[in-house]
Amino acid sequence: MATILLSAAGAAVGAGFGGTVLGLSGAVIGRAIGATIGRAIDQKLLGAGSGSVETGRVDRLRLSSAGEGAPIGRLWGRMRIPGQVIWTTRFFETATRQKGGKGASRPTVTNYSYSVSLALALCEGKITRVGRVWADGIEIARGDLNMRVYDGSEEQLPDPKIAAVEGADRAPAYRGIAYVVLEDLALERFGNRVPQFTFEVVRPAQGAGIGNVPDLIRGTRAVAMIPGTGEYSLATTPVLYNFGLGAQNVANENSPSGMTDFSTSLSILNEELPNCEAVSLVVSWFGDDLRCGSCEIRPKVEGKSVDGTPMPWVVSGLVRADAQEVVRREGKAVYGGTPADGAVLEAIAALKQAGKSVTFYPFILMEQLASNTLPDPWTGAGSQPALPWRGRITLSVAPGQPGNPDGTAAAATQVAAFFGGARPEHFIRYGQTLGYHGPAEWSLRRFVLHYAHLCAMAGGVDAFCISSEMRALTQIRGANDSFPAVAQLVQLAADVRAILGPECKIGYAADWSEHFGHQPGDGSGDVFFHLDPLWADPQIDFVGIDNYMPL
Incomplete structure (x- = not known):
C-alpha cells in the first residue's frame, strides 16, 4: 500500500520541478524514488515474503522398546500377540520439495517422510500362519505392508534384507522363533513414528509324540x-x-x-x-x-x-x-x-x-x-417355537398327539404338498441365469x-x-x-x-437320530x-x- 501511495506522491512532487535528467522527466524520477521508499516501508510492515516451509520433520524418532532378554511366548491355537523388536535399520529420511507459485509470498515447501525396516519376534515356532495385523489397535491390510513371515522352523534361512544390511555372514536366521520382517515401512501414515504392532498368529499343537495324534490343522480333510x-x-x-x-x-x-x-x-x-x-x-x-x-x-x-x-x-x-x-x-x-x-x-x-x-x-x-x-403341531399351543429346527417339520398334528393323521392317506397328501410338483424340465437356462416355468409353488x-x-x-x-x-x-x-x-x-x-x-455322488444327510430307524x-x-x-x-x-x- 505504501508503495502505491508514495510512488504517486513522488510523481506529483517531481512534476513540479520540471525539466529532465538523462531524458527522464521529473515525474518519472519522483515516482521511482517514491516507489523505492514505499517498498521499503511495506517490507518493514508486511514482511519480505515467506521463507521456506518444512513439514513432517522430526528431531527424534522413537522405536518400540527392543525385546532383548524378554521371554519368547509359546501358544497353541489362535491368539493375538504383540511383536517384539529384534532387529532394525536406521531411519531413512526422504525430503520432497515443492516450489511455490507466482509471487514472492509463495514459499518453497519441503515435506519430510521416514521409513524403517525392522524384524519383530512373535513366539516359538513352528506357526501355521499370521492372519490379521493391527497397528496401534487399528486393523490394517496385510497388502499394505511389505511383510515377510518366518514360521520359526529349525531350517529357516536369514532374511535377505537383514543379510543385505548386516552382511551374509553376520545375519541371524532366528531359527526356532517365528518372526516377521517389515521392509521399508513408511511411517507417515503413523505420524512419523513406529506404531505398536500386534498380530493374529495360528500355531498348531507341538511336542514329543504329536506326530502320532493328528491335530485339527493337519487332520481336517473337509469343512462346511x-x-x-x-x-x-x-x-x-x-x-x-x-x-x-x-x-x-x-x-x-x-x-x-x-x-x-x-x-x-x-x-x-x-x-x-x-x-x-x-x-x-x-x-x-x-x-x-x-x-x-x-x-x-x-x-x-x-x-x-x-x-x-x-x-x-x-x-x-x-x-x-x-x-x-x-x-x-x-x-x-x-x-x-x-x-x-x-x-x-x-x-x-x-x-x-x-x-x-x-x-x-x-x-x-x-x-x-x-x-x-401359527398352531404348534407338537403341543397344540397357539404359537410355534421361535426359529425352530427343520427336523421338527411334521403333519398338521404331530404323530402321538390327539387327532393326528399319521398312518392315513391324508398324511401322504400333506407330504406331497410339501415336496410339490416341480420337475426337472420346468427349469430353463438363459446364459448364466436359471428360469422356472413350473407350478406356482x-x-x-x-x-x-x-x-x-x-x-x-x-x-x-x-x-x-x-x-x-x-x-x-x-x-x-x-x-x-x-x-x-x-x-x-x-x-x-x-x-x-x-x-x-x-x-456326481448323491445322498441324503440324515440326522444322527434318524438314520437307523423309527x-x-x-x-x-x-x-x-x-x-x-x-x-x-x-x-x-x-x-x-x-x-x-x-x-
Whole structure:
C-alpha cells in the first residue's frame, strides 16, 4: 500500500520541478524514488515474503522398546500377540520439495517422510500362519505392508534384507522363533513414528509324540462353508449397493484384505488347513411353518430398496423387487438373505480352482419368531417355537398327539404338498441365469432341483445332498405303514441324477437320530427301518449322517 501511495506522491512532487535528467522527466524520477521508499516501508510492515516451509520433520524418532532378554511366548491355537523388536535399520529420511507459485509470498515447501525396516519376534515356532495385523489397535491390510513371515522352523534361512544390511555372514536366521520382517515401512501414515504392532498368529499343537495324534490343522480333510446366507457372501466379484448421491457400500468386502469375504475365507482355509480336500457349500432358503402341508420354502432378500451392482439379485427366476424380505427382530434382519445365483456359480468355480471337491448342501432355515400365531403341531399351543429346527417339520398334528393323521392317506397328501410338483424340465437356462416355468409353488422339489441345475451350469459338483435332517418328515406314515416322504426322496434322487449325471455322488444327510430307524412309541412295539428304501436305491451313493461331535 505504501508503495502505491508514495510512488504517486513522488510523481506529483517531481512534476513540479520540471525539466529532465538523462531524458527522464521529473515525474518519472519522483515516482521511482517514491516507489523505492514505499517498498521499503511495506517490507518493514508486511514482511519480505515467506521463507521456506518444512513439514513432517522430526528431531527424534522413537522405536518400540527392543525385546532383548524378554521371554519368547509359546501358544497353541489362535491368539493375538504383540511383536517384539529384534532387529532394525536406521531411519531413512526422504525430503520432497515443492516450489511455490507466482509471487514472492509463495514459499518453497519441503515435506519430510521416514521409513524403517525392522524384524519383530512373535513366539516359538513352528506357526501355521499370521492372519490379521493391527497397528496401534487399528486393523490394517496385510497388502499394505511389505511383510515377510518366518514360521520359526529349525531350517529357516536369514532374511535377505537383514543379510543385505548386516552382511551374509553376520545375519541371524532366528531359527526356532517365528518372526516377521517389515521392509521399508513408511511411517507417515503413523505420524512419523513406529506404531505398536500386534498380530493374529495360528500355531498348531507341538511336542514329543504329536506326530502320532493328528491335530485339527493337519487332520481336517473337509469343512462346511457356512452360514449359507448373505446375498453376496459367496461372490468373488465385489458387489456394490448404490444408495444415490455418491453413497455406496461394498456388500461383500468386510476386511482390509482387499478381497471379497469368500475369497478371503478361501485363502485362510488354504493356509490354515493345508490338508483340506473338500468343502460342503451350504446355501439356504427359508421355511415358514412346522406343518408340512402349509410350509413354503423360498429364497429371501435382506432388503428391497437397493440392488447389487454389477450382480443383481436373482434366485430361481425371482428378482429382488418380487422377493420377500427375511424376518426382522428389533429392526434387524434375523438372517442374511439367500445367496444370489451368480454368487453361487462364482463360489463353485473358485472352490474348483482351489482344488477342492465340492459337495452342494441345500439348507432350510425356519424363520418363525416368538410372536407368530401359527398352531404348534407338537403341543397344540397357539404359537410355534421361535426359529425352530427343520427336523421338527411334521403333519398338521404331530404323530402321538390327539387327532393326528399319521398312518392315513391324508398324511401322504400333506407330504406331497410339501415336496410339490416341480420337475426337472420346468427349469430353463438363459446364459448364466436359471428360469422356472413350473407350478406356482415354493416347495422342497423346486428348491433342490433349482440347485441341481445351477450346479450343472457350474460344470457339475462332486457330491449333492438332496436334503438334510428332515427327521420328523421322513418318519411320517401313510396308509399301510408306508413312508411317503422317503418315497418322495427316492424320486427326488432320481431327478437330481438326471440333471447332474453319473459322476456326481448323491445322498441324503440324515440326522444322527434318524438314520437307523423309527420306533413309533405308540405301544405297538413296531420298529421300522424306514430309510432303507432310500439307502438301497441305486441313485444313492452314500449314507449321509449329520453328527455334531464335541471337539
